[in-house]
Amino acid sequence: MNIIMKFGGTSVGDGQRIVNVAEIVRRQVQRGDRVTVVVSAMAGVTDTLIKAAQSAAAGDNASFRQTKHALLQRHVQAIGTAVTQSEAWGKLGTGIESQLDNFENLCQSIHVLGELTPRALDLVSSLGERFSTQILAATLRERGQPAEAIMATEIILTDDHFGSASPDMEQTRLRTCERLLPLLDQGVVPVVTGFMGATRSGAITTLGRGGSDYSAAIIGACLDADEIWIWTDVNGVMTADPRVVPEAQTLPEISYGEAAELAYYGAKVIHPKTILPAVERGIPIRILNTFNPDHEGTRIVHEARPNGRIVKAITSIKNLSLVTVEGRGMLGVPGVAAKVFSAVAREGINVLMISQSSSEQSICFMVETRSAERAVNALTKEFELELARRNIDRIHADDGLVIVSVVGAGMKTTPGIAAKVFGALGRNEINVLSIAQGSSEHNLSLVVTEADATEAVKSIHAEFELSRS
Ligand code: ADP
Ligand code: ASP
Ligand code: MG
Numbered sequence: 470m471n472i473i474m475k476f477g478g479t480s481v482g483d484g485q486r487i488v489n490v491a492e493i494v495r496r497q498v499q500r501g502d503r504v505t506v507v508v509s510a511m512a513g514v515t516d517t518l519i520k521a522a523q524s525a526a527a528g529d530n531a532s533f534r535q536t537k538h539a540l541l542q543r544h545v546q547a548i549g550t551a552v553t554q555s556e557a558w559g560k561l562g563t564g565i566e567s568q569l570d571n572f573e574n575l576c577q578s579i580h581v582l583g584e585l586t587p588r589a590l591d592l593v594s595s596l597g598e599r600f601s602t603q604i605l606a607a608t609l610r611e612r613g614q615p616a617e618a619i620m621a622t623e624i625i626l627t628d629d630h631f632g633s634a635s636p637d638m639e640q641t642r643l644r645t646c647e648r649l650l651p652l653l654d655q656g657v658v659p660v661v662t663g664f665m666g667a668t669r670s671g672a673i674t675t676l677g678r679g680g681s682d683y684s685a686a687i688i689g690a691c692l693d694a695d696e697i698w699i700w701t702d703v704n705g706v707m708t709a710d711p712r713v714v715p716e717a718q719t720l721p722e723i724s725y726g727e728a729a730e731l732a733y734y735g736a737k738v739i740h741p742k743t744i745l746p747a748v749e750r751g752i753p754i755r756i757l758n759t760f761n762p763d764h765e766g767t768r769i770v771h772e773a774r775p776n777g778r779i780v781k782a783i784t785s786i787k788n789l790s791l792v793t794v795e796g797r798g799m800l801g802v803p804g805v806a807a808k809v810f811s812a813v814a815r816e817g818i819n820v821l822m823i824s825q826s827s828s829e830q831s832i833c834f835m836v837e838t839r840s841a842e843r844a845v846n847a848l849t850k851e852f853e854l855e856l857a858r859r860n861i862d863r864i865h866a867d868d869g870l871v872i873v874s875v876v877g878a879g880m881k882t883t884p885g886i887a888a889k890v891f892g893a894l895g896r897n898e899i900n901v902l903s904i905a906q907g908s909s910e911h912n913l914s915l916v917v918t919e920a921d922a923t924e925a926v927k928s929i930h931a932e933f934e935l936s937r938s
């Protein structure tokens with residue numbers, strides 16, 4: 470079998486875990502499979518890098534230096550555990566130290582300029598993957614498994630949409646085959662950096678937070694893999710985030726459509742963009758647990774075998790705001806909605822859900838809180854005239870909100886689902902601020918306050934008896 474194995478940040482969180490991952494890879498190769506590995510940065514490293522660059526831009530001239538030392542120490546410690554041959558050890562440590570020197574210089578420049586461009590941010594935030602890949606490749610080699618660290622910049626060609634770049638699949642396919650197939654033919658395991666790519670001119674880009682899953686799917690599609698295995702820290706895709714609902718159960722099989730919906734509506738276990746390259750080539754995805762490798766996990770396939778349930782899982786997305794454009798005079802004015810959404814789109818702001826409010830004299834939609842102020846400003850400008858004429862009374866954002874989604878195939882055609890959801894929330898005295906308009910076949914979404922979110926997920930999970938296996 471031709472398999473892509475992607476390992477997330479927690480799975481390579483320290484030296485011992487990297488050794489564990491190397492063992493999982495080695496065992497698979499020994500079974501005769503062709504394995505390509507994709508790795509994330511060690512847990513927390515990407516966040517740390519981004520924070521350092523942001524604080525440098527904001528005028529802080531000290532934190533990035535501390536970050537450099539902390540990251541050096543953390544990676545050297547991991548190398549010390551995972552790689553024992555002193556020669557390999559020394560070379561790796563020196564290499565990482567010199568890359569961290571570059572990081573320090575870059576942060577110094579960001580500090581002087583007082584500005585962090587998306588391009589500079591990608592250069593900084595992709596560093597963690599460059600380190601983890603080298604350490605894992607060395608760990609494999611030391612265990613007798615030939616392996617080579619590969620920078621995805623060599624194979625994944627993207628546009629220059631820094632921070633959430635898209636691949637040029639045709640070019641990426643050519644480059645990936647040319648670079649990786651000879652290694653695989655020689656029995657060498659390619660260990661590729663997740664999360665990143667490069668533009669035609671060689672500038673480093675990133676694919677979006679959590680994007681290493683997407684990297685694995687891109688490479689899987691290019692190599693016509695038989696399966697894409699996403700190794701993480703839980704037993705597959707579950708009926709809810711086990712951190713919110715400890716009794717959540719693993720879903721043994723779900724469809725691509727359900728997985729996409731779950732991912733889009735907040736199940737962090739898989740990045741939403743991962744599904745598309747896999748669907749296009751019909752490649753099954755598996756979600757597996759590095760800390761419990763014998764568990765079957767979840768299979769994501771074209772058509773999932775029915776498990777007798779319509780509702781499969783409950784998800785949530787936090788840190789959201791509801792933007793409202795309201796005014797009595799809006800009713801008769803044509804094109805208001807079109808103007809609202811094009812103004813928001815021009816700002817590059819993602820609308821997560823368009824919602825229905827009790828009155829018809831308003832348009833409401835959900836965005837991430839970090840873009841709420843920008844959305845309100847853009848709309849205030851767009852509707853300057855209507856505001857002056859009082860056709861529109863107010864444009865405002867309410868923060869501290871959460872979208873809770875109930876996901877499963879065939880929900881729309883099954884009567885009574887919404888009644889059960891609202892019944893459960895009502896009994897628990899949870900106020901629903903808004904519901905989704907025109908939600909897809911696969912889900913029902915509603916908005917609650919941050920304070921009610923956990924209880925909302927738990928009570929809907931219980932209502933549909935999702936912890937019953
Ligand atoms: P990785 O670093 O391996 O990519 P992530 O942290 O990105 O891992 O994703 C795994 C996490 O996703 C889990 O630890 C879990 O808390 C969270 N999660 C959210 N929703 C779900 C769900 N429905 N099923 C499984 N895990 C979920
Ligand atoms: N390291 C990157 C991030 O934290 C990518 C990933 O983990 O998938 O966003
Ligand atoms: Mg992830």
